Amino acid sequence: MASFEKVAQIIAEHRDIPQDNIKPETSFQELGLDSLDTVELVMSVEEAFGITIEMTGDLKTVQDVVNVIDAA
């Protein structure tokens, strides 16, 4: 599965929203995720992909997270 689909699936399950509503350019703010929800998301992504992600201030959209995963 491509990184984006997997991240979208994690968010959809976590937030209980339809996966179709999540596009790469969707921001966490639009999805109603605050900074601690984003930390939770990063933790789930780390677990799902077996990677470690440095939390910087610029994880604002789904694509930002996908970029970090693909660079890891």
Place this chain on the structure above:
Amino acid sequence: MGVGSALPEHVVTNDMLSGFLDTSDEWITTRTGIKERRVVTTETLAELSATAAKRALAMAGIEAAQLSYILCATTSADYAIPSLACQVQQMLGASCPAMDVNAACTGFLYALDMADALFARDPNARVLVIGAEAMSRLVEWNDRSTAVLFGDGAGALVLGPGSDLKSMLVTAAGDPDPLYARHANGNSPYAVKRERAPLRMDGHAVYRFAVPTIVRDVSAAIARAGMTEDDIDAVLLHQANLRIVDAAAQRLNIPRDKFKTNIQSRGNTSAASIPILMDELQREGHLPQGSVLALAAFGGGLTTGACVLAWGVS
């Protein structure tokens, strides 16, 4: 066993904080669950601790003279010398050994671990364990990212002979960076001048450390007690952030309503949070005799601790 607590009189609401900090009740409530906290004005930490201890002794039906040991978990005592425990000892009129334990927010669990060791030496011991903090002395009140989180107070537990402690574990991972408050050098003419640094915290790092370690430690403490998650009647986590309690509850196979909280009105009182919560639950009748409790905490160090115990108040 007896339990007691004492809080400063002064209530500081979120709206009071937004009067001098760029923050809001809405932000603090959604990010932390905290609505208000108590902060010391004229009270000393020794007074609060002694009041909490007297209540615990009264409940246990024990005189101070019968105590074998006083352990105070604190990072913010009134004095560097003597220990808070010795101040409390004087106020109670006890004559046993007394000392402080510093394991940051995990201090109360560490002190329970020490008490457990004392019972191994003398099964008939009576140990007073106190968690007491005036975090308002350590935080930088101009820093909205930490000032809104903490509160002051004291809680005490009197422990007697018995086998109510079912399991106990504590950990430390030497890593000062995520959370620290540094002493000044005084006026030593030899030392390089170093300012006191108020409490500094990397909130994301602490959150990411806390959630998985609570889950790991609570699970391990339950397993070591030879129990399963179903056997746990109440979970008392260190009250650091309601979001951390929620995240831990989601990952443990224990219903959310068994996770007890009072952070809403107390804030994060560091080493005092668990004994204060215990006392409030006891007084509200939420801890029937024989209830099985899981306790867990984490904090600067980084330290963690967890235990399972049967609630046996006398």
